[in-house]
Structure formats: C-alpha cells, structure tokens
Amino acid sequence: MKISIKGIGVLGGFGCGIGDLNNALITGKSSSSAMIIKTTGGDIEVPAFLANTDRLKSFVNKRDLRRIDHYIRMALLGCFLALEDADMLHANRGKMGIIIATGYGSTCNTFDLQHSVITEAAPFCSPIQFSNSVHNAAATYISILLKEVGPNLSVSHYDMSITSAFLSAYQWLQEERVESVLVGSVDEYNKILGYFRHCLYNTGNGKADFAGKMNLEHAIIGEGANFFLLARENEADSPYGFIEDVRMGNFKHRRINLPENAAFFLGADGYSECDEQYAEHIPEKAFVASYPHLYGGLPVGTGFDIAIAALSNKSGTVFKSGDSPIYNSGRLNVIRHNEDLGSRRICCLKLGAGGSYGCVSLNH
Amino acid sequence: MKPVEPVAIAGIGCICSAGLVLNECMDFLYKGKRNPAPPVNFPTKLTFPVFEVLEDFFQSSLFEEKNVLRTCKLALTATLEAISDAGFDREIFKTKRVGACIGTNVGCSMHDESFSNDSNTPFITPVYRFLFSNPTSSIASEFGITGPLQTVVNACSSGNDALGLAASWIRSGICDVVIAGGTDEMYQITYTGFKSLLINDDSPCKPFDVNRNGLNLGEGAAVFILVSEEIEKEMKKNPRGYILGYGAATDAFHHTKTRPDGKGLKLAIDEAMETSGTTPLDIAFINAHGTGTLDNDLVESRVLYEMFPGVPFFSTKGYTGHTLGAAGAIEAAFTIACLEKGRIPANVGFTTADPEMPPAYPVQQNSTINGNKALSETLAFGGNNSVLILSTGEHQP
Numbered sequence: 001m002k003i004s005i006k007g008i009g010v011l012g013g014f015g016c017g018i019g020d021l022n023n024a025l026i027t028g029k030s031s032s033s034a035m036i037i038k039t040t041g042g043d044i045e046v047p048a049f050l051a052n053t054d055r056l057k058s059f060v061n062k063r064d065l066r067r068i069d070h071y072i073r074m075a076l077l078g079c080f081l082a083l084e085d086a087d088m089l090h091a092n093r094g095k096m097g098i099i100i101a102t103g104y105g106s107t108c109n110t111f112d113l114q115h116s117v118i119t120e121a122a123p124f125c126s127p128i129q130f131s132n133s134v135h136n137a138a139a140t141y142i143s144i145l146l147k148e149v150g151p152n153l154s155v156s157h158y159d160m161s162i163t164s165a166f167l168s169a170y171q172w173l174q175e176e177r178v179e180s181v182l183v184g185s186v187d188e189y190n191k192i193l194g195y196f197r198h199c200l201y202n203t204g205n206g207k208a209d210f211a212g213k214m215n216l217e218h219a220i221i222g223e224g225a226n227f228f229l230l231a232r233e234n235e236a237d238s239p240y241g242f243i244e245d246v247r248m249g250n251f252k253h254r255r256i257n258l259p260e261n262a263a264f265f266l267g268a269d270g271y272s273e274c275d276e277q278y279a280e281h282i283p284e285k286a287f288v289a290s291y292p293h294l295y296g297g298l299p300v301g302t303g304f305d306i307a308i309a310a311l312s313n314k315s316g317t318v319f320k321s322g323d324s325p326i327y328n329s330g331r332l333n334v335i336r337h338n339e340d341l342g343s344r345r346i347c348c349l350k351l352g353a354g355g356s357y358g359c360v361s362l363n364h
Numbered sequence: 365m366k367p368v369e370p371v372a373i374a375g376i377g378c379i380c381s382a383g384l385v386l387n388e389c390m391d392f393l394y395k396g397k398r399n400p401a402p403p404v405n406f407p408t409k410l411t412f413p414v415f416e417v418l419e420d421f422f423q424s425s426l427f428e429e430k431n432v433l434r435t436c437k438l439a440l441t442a443t444l445e446a447i448s449d450a451g452f453d454r455e456i457f458k459t460k461r462v463g464a465c466i467g468t469n470v471g472c473s474m475h476d477e478s479f480s481n482d483s484n485t486p487f488i489t490p491v492y493r494f495l496f497s498n499p500t501s502s503i504a505s506e507f508g509i510t511g512p513l514q515t516v517v518n519a520c521s522s523g524n525d526a527l528g529l530a531a532s533w534i535r536s537g538i539c540d541v542v543i544a545g546g547t548d549e550m551y552q553i554t555y556t557g558f559k560s561l562l563i564n565d566d567s568p569c570k571p572f573d574v575n576r577n578g579l580n581l582g583e584g585a586a587v588f589i590l591v592s593e594e595i596e597k598e599m600k601k602n603p604r605g606y607i608l609g610y611g612a613a614t615d616a617f618h619h620t621k622t623r624p625d626g627k628g629l630k631l632a633i634d635e636a637m638e639t640s641g642t643t644p645l646d647i648a649f650i651n652a653h654g655t656g657t658l659d660n661d662l663v664e665s666r667v668l669y670e671m672f673p674g675v676p677f678f679s680t681k682g683y684t685g686h687t688l689g690a691a692g693a694i695e696a697a698f699t700i701a702c703l704e705k706g707r708i709p710a711n712v713g714f715t716t717a718d719p720e721m722p723p724a725y726p727v728q729q730n731s732t733i734n735g736n737k738a739l740s741e742t743l744a745f746g747g748n749n750s751v752l753i754l755s756t757g758e759h760q761p
Binding site for chain 2: 098105113114117118123124125126127130131132133134135136137139140143144146147148149150151152153154155156157158160161164167168171174175176177247248249250253254353354356
C-alpha cells in the first residue's frame with residue numbers, strides 16, 4: 001500500500017513553511033543563533049538553529065496561546081501549516097488520527113518544573129507547567145484546537161521517534177482505522193543540550209566515546225517541527241509523492257535490506273556514534289545526501305529529511321547535499337549539485353542509539 | 365472499522381505494590397488488602413499516600429542492563445516473567461521478527477534529578493543516562509530485539525495503547541512476536557504535580573464512592589508477549605488469552621479534565637467493540653479506570669451505565685494506586701487473570717453510592733463471573749481514551 005503526502009508543515013532554523021525550506025535547499029544555507037549559557041566556569045557560546053513561531057498568530061487566537069510554551073507552539077504551527085498546505089484547514093477532514101513524535105519532549109518547561117520541585121523550600125509546581133510537561137500535551141492542544149476526536153498518539157523514542165510515528169500512521173491507514181493522519185514531530189533547544197554539545201565538541205569531554213566526527217560548524221543543535229497530512233493513495237492527489245515503506249530494526253543484529261535504485265538521505269547530524277557507519281550499510285556507489293546543515297542536530301531530524309524528500313519528488317530534483325566527513329570513504333556518490341531525481345525512490349535513513357535504525361522510503 | 369483477527373497472548377508479567385509477579389498480585393487483590401503509605405523511595409515533604417514497590421525487586425544478576433532507571437528495571441523484571449510464562453527462552457529473539465512497544469510517562473522525561481544538581485553546569489552523565497534509559501530501548505538491548513520499537517507516551521492510557529498498537533503489528537505481519545505493555549516508577553515530579561492539580565487523596569482512594577476525593581499514585585509494570593498465529597501453533601501450551609479488539613479516541617476538551625458527556629470514551633468503546641466483533645452481551649465484566657477523582661468516576665459510571673447496563677465493573681486502583689503509564693497494561697493483566705479464574709475482586713474503597721451517579725455500582729465483594737470476554741479501559745490526561753477487549757485462550761488458530 002502507498003500513502004500519499006497531501007500537505008507539509010515545517011519550521012526550523014531555515015524559516016517557516018515549505019517555501020522557506022525549499023529556499024534553504026536552493027541556497028544551501030540556514031542562519032544559526034549564538035546562544036549564551038551561563039556556567040560556573042564562565043559563559044559559553046553555542047550555535048543553534050532556532051524556530052520562530054510568530055506565524056501561529058494567524059491560525060490561533062492570542063487568548064488561546066497564553067498558556068502555551070514554545071515547544072507546543074512549534075507543534076501547533078507545524079500542524080496548521082501542514083493542513084494549510086493540503087488545503088484542509090477548514091475542510092471536512094473526516095476521521096483523522098493525530099500522531100506526534102518527540103525525542104526529548106517539552107524540555108525547557110520540564111527543567112523549570114523540576115527545578116521548582118527539587119530546589120524550593122516547599123515542594124511546589126504550577127499546575128499549568130505540570131500539565132504542559134506531560135509528553136502528550138502538544139497532541140492535546142492540537143486535538144482541542146482542531147476539534148479532532150479520532151485516535152491520538154504521542155511517541156518518544158529518541159532518534160527513532162519520527163520513524164515509529166510514521167510506522168503507526170502507515171498502520172492506521174492500512175487498517176482503514178482513519179481516513180487521514182496528521183503525523184509529525186517536534187523538539188526544542190534547551191541549555192542542557194547546548195552544554196552537551198559544548199562538552200562534545202569544545203572540551204573533548206566524552207568525545208572519544210560518543211561524538212560523531214562532524215565538523216564543529218556542522219554539528220549545530222536544531223529545533224523545530226515537521227508535520228505531514230497523510231492519506232491512502234486512492235483517496236488523494238499526491239503532489240509530494242508517496243510513502244512507500246517504513247522500516248525499523250537493529251543493524252547490529254540483522255543487516256539492513258536497502259534498495260539499489262535509490263537516493264539515500266542520511267540523518268548523520270554529528271550527535272551519534274553511528275554517524276560514521278552509514279557507508280557500511282548503503283549499497284556501494286549509491287547516491288547520498290544529508291541536510292542537517294539546514295535544520296541542525298535533533299532527534300526528530302529524519303522528519304525534515306522526509307519533507308526534503310517530498311520536495312524532491314514534487315520538483316523532480318535532488319538538492320545538493322551538505323558537506324560531511326562521512327563521505328570520505330569514497331564508497332558513496334555524494335550529490336554535490338542539484339540533479340534530476342529520475343526514477344529513483346528516496347530512502348530517509350537514520351542510524352540510531354544501540355544499533356537501531358529507521359528508514360522511511362518515498363516514491364513518486 | 366472491520367472486525368480484526370484475535371492476537372494471542374503467550375505470556376504475561378506484572379509487578380506493582382500488590383505483588384512482584386502476577387499470581388501474587390491476584391492473591392493480594394482477592395484478599396482485599398492494600399498498603400498505601402507516604403513515599404519512601406524519594407525525598408519529599410508531602411505525605412499523600414502512594415503505592416510503591418517496597419521490595420528490592422530487581423535481580424541484577426539476571427540482566428545485562430543494570431545501570432538504568434527504576435522505570436526500566438520494573439519493565440525488565442515484568443518482561444522476564446512474561447517470557448518465562450510464555451515458555452520461551454531468549455533464543456526466540458534471535459530467530460524471529462520481534463518488536464517492542466512500551467507505554468510510559470517517566471521513562472521518557474528528562475527527569476533525572478542530577479540534571480538539577482547544578483542548574484548552570486549540568487553533568488554530562490545524566491544526559492547519557494537519559495539517552496539510554498528509555499524502557500523500550502532497555503528491553504531491546506537486553507533481549508537483542510531486531511524489529512520495530514515504539515515508546516508510547518499517551519499519559520495514563522500509554523500501557524493500554526501500547527498493547528493495542530502492538531497487536532496490530534502482529535496482524536499486519538511486521539512482527540512474529542511483540543513485547544508490549546507499560547511501566548512507570550513513582551517519582552517526585554509527578555507526585556508534586558498531581559498535588560498541584562488538587563486531585564491527590566490524602567487517604568486511601570475510594571473509586572466510585574460518594575466520598576471519593578482523588579487518586580493515590582502507584583508504580584509498576586506489566587508486559588505481555590504477543591505472538592502471531594504461526595508462533596501460537598508452535599507453542600507447547602495454550603496462550604493465556606487474546607487481544608480481540610482495541611479502540612482509542614480523544615475528548616478534544618481539556619488537558620486534565622474528563623469530557624462531561626463522555627464522547628471520547630464512547631467512541632473508543634465503539635471502536636473496540638466493532639474491531640472485536642463483540643456486543644455488550646458478550647462482556648463478562650469491565651475493569652474500569654476508576655481513579656477516585658470526582659470527574660473521572662462520574663463520567664465513567666454514566667458511560668458504563670448507558671452502554672453496558674447490568675455488566676459488573678470494578679476498579680483496581682484501590683489496590684495498586686494509579687500507576688500512570690503502566691496502569692492500562694497492569695489492568696489488562698488483571699483482566700486476563702480474572703477471566704482465567706472466573707472471579708473478579710471487590711472494588712476496594714467503595715462503600716456508599718454517589719447520588720450524582722446512575723444506579724450502577726462497582727462490585728463490593730469478590731464475585732464469580734460468567735463468560736470469557738472482558739473490557740479494560742483507561743482514560744488519560746489530554747483526553748485520551750483507550751479500550752481493550754480481551755478474552756481467555758479458547759480460540760484455536
């Protein structure tokens with residue numbers, strides 16, 4: 001069964017909306033911000049790709065946003081953009097499922113909450129802060145604002161989160177449980193991740209054990225959201241092509257079975273010990289690209305790769321890859337310039353912690 | 365939704381304050397015991413009673429995965445019991461397509477308190493520990509699982525949803541075996557958080573009672589081994605039961621309050637009944653969510669009265685506390701055990717009917733039941749409603 005992508009909503013360091021992502025792919029650039037983290041050893045500066053959610057005001061009343069933190073705002077905006085892109089914002093959507101993936105959850109809010117509970121003389125926390133810290137809070141706001149009463153799933157499995165969300169979306173459509181699924185992912189920058197990056201790349205602390213060998217200027221922390229409105233093939237047009245297959249497994253125990261005639265978008269973002277192992281698993285001389293230089297390093301980065309693959313399907317063009325030390329092996333054909341997609345399918349591959357892998361394949 | 369094929373439950377493991385294995389838990393329930401007390405496993409100045417696992421339950425010599433969070437230890441312990449209950453050994457995980465689908469709340473939160481030891485310079489160790497302390501990952505790593513992994517974070521319905529989703533992995537053929545369930549530890553953030561919502565009872569909870577005043581939190585895990593028809597045929601013993609159907613729907617109403625008209629719960633029940641091909645007359649009993657909060661119990665009793673008139677129901681929260689992400693799986697385990705024994709436990713804490721509720725009351729003493737199918741339901745923050753239809757092991761593939 002093929003699943004069509006009816007609409008896409010994205011935001012991140014590259015901007016807001018599928019048009020901004022397309023522009024970033026053409027220019028090969030996103031703009032990062034310098035985040036200052038105060039430590040007992042002095043201030044440190046960490047670059048990050050941050051997302052701006054100002055456009056949310058065009059979809060949601062200001063009053064409805066007053067208790068909503070940045071993490072949830074990113075998720076909401078991603079959803080509204082995807083529905084707008086599919087021209088389904090005000091249409092009768094029938095029975096729609098909602099699936100949201102996150103690697104970390106609402107971390108800024110959670111750390112504030114944790115700090116207040118652990119360090120205050122009397123244990124205290126704000127009820128709003130607490131309810132917003134629950135991992136399905138973003139899905140809750142989305143269901144309330146969209147008035148959607150269908151199945152609603154939140155998943156959190158670090159760097160496999162978005163692949164597992166697509167797996168469930170695929171299942172729900174296959175079972176005819178729903179007519180469409182709004183599936184996507186969100187993660188936010190926080191100072192602990194900033195400090196983590198600082199330790200990996202600036203101090204050498206832990207680098208030998210864990211860090212990918214990405215150049216400093218490439219391993220930039222990202223935040224943002226990516227959402228997709230999916231439907232069964234026979235019920236919709238497919239401007240962005242189809243989700244052909246969703247696979248998960250463990251490459252330490254079983255070899256990954258990957259197609260020959262494909263372009264591979266690799267989720268090597270500089271934060272995984274597996275970053276150097278992609279070349280071992282991909283067919284020799286396969287065409288590869290990676291785009292974390294546009295959206296940054298975050299657990300749900302594969303969602304952006306899926307969005308880029310969908311854009312490639314729509315335009316018939318594979319966009320030029322960012323540079324990456326993982327290409328040095330010479331086994332792979334790196335896509336250095338925009339080129340014709342031809343008849344190739346695109347496999348968005350992520351190698352993750354513990355040998356896990358996820359692969360979402362798109363065709364057109 | 366069309367009716368779906370039953371999915372066999374080869375084995376079950378369960379750990380909570382009621383017992384360290386499922387049989388112990390059931391004995392505890394039928395004796396009408398409960399032991400809520402202020403928490404001892406974490407520091408707090410609050411004294412609301414909780415249901416903790418007080419024993420030193422984790423047998424580290426049995427596991428490779430040792431340096432993991434308590435939530436993972438609970439899950440690993442329940443998984444080992446489930447594998448043993450199924451009569452499997454670890455070799456099956458090397459030769460079959462095995463997945464894992466586990467529900468949790470605490471297991472996925474950036475909740476390690478050592479993050480906060482120095483808010484300005486967080487240690488790197490807790491970051492690493494977070495990355496590798498996901499309960500599904502712990503199970504996958506411990507047992508060498510090669511198939512799909514999913515960690516469900518649907519608040520209190522996570523365990524139920526994980527079971528329903530895992531069953532569809534079996535039906536669609538992407539897995540031969542799925543390790544599925546829920547797990548959560550008692551933790552001071554959730555403990556304090558529930559206090560902030562003013563839904564903690566400062567005495568043992570009283571589900572469905574007129575004097576109910578909130579919930580007590582608990583901890584635990586339950587894990588099911590779900591198998592395909594092919595594996596079921598190869599098994600040397602009958603499965604413990606089947607997942608016949610699953611339904612889920614959302615209130616689209618409020619973050620922490622139950623929708624007064626029960627629309628989401630009704631939709632979830634409808635889907636579960638349709639997929640299982642059952643009618644209310646087939647249902648021997650209902651294992652209700654029954655937290656002891658004013659809103660939940662009122663809405664739930666109204667929906668059950670409307671949709672299942674005369675069907676006996678009960679809540680086990682009075683024995684275990686509300687185990688959050690584990691609750692759905694633990695209660696599904698209890699449901700299968702009750703079907704096997706033909707007996708359901710009294711709804712401890714209920715003595716006086718609430719005149720606001722319809723004239724349908726939970727069972728007040730241990731009762732025999734007729735039939736081999738039951739419904740287990742969970743309601744959750746975010747308006748999630750999740751329903752499983754379960755049966756004992758009479759189906760022959």
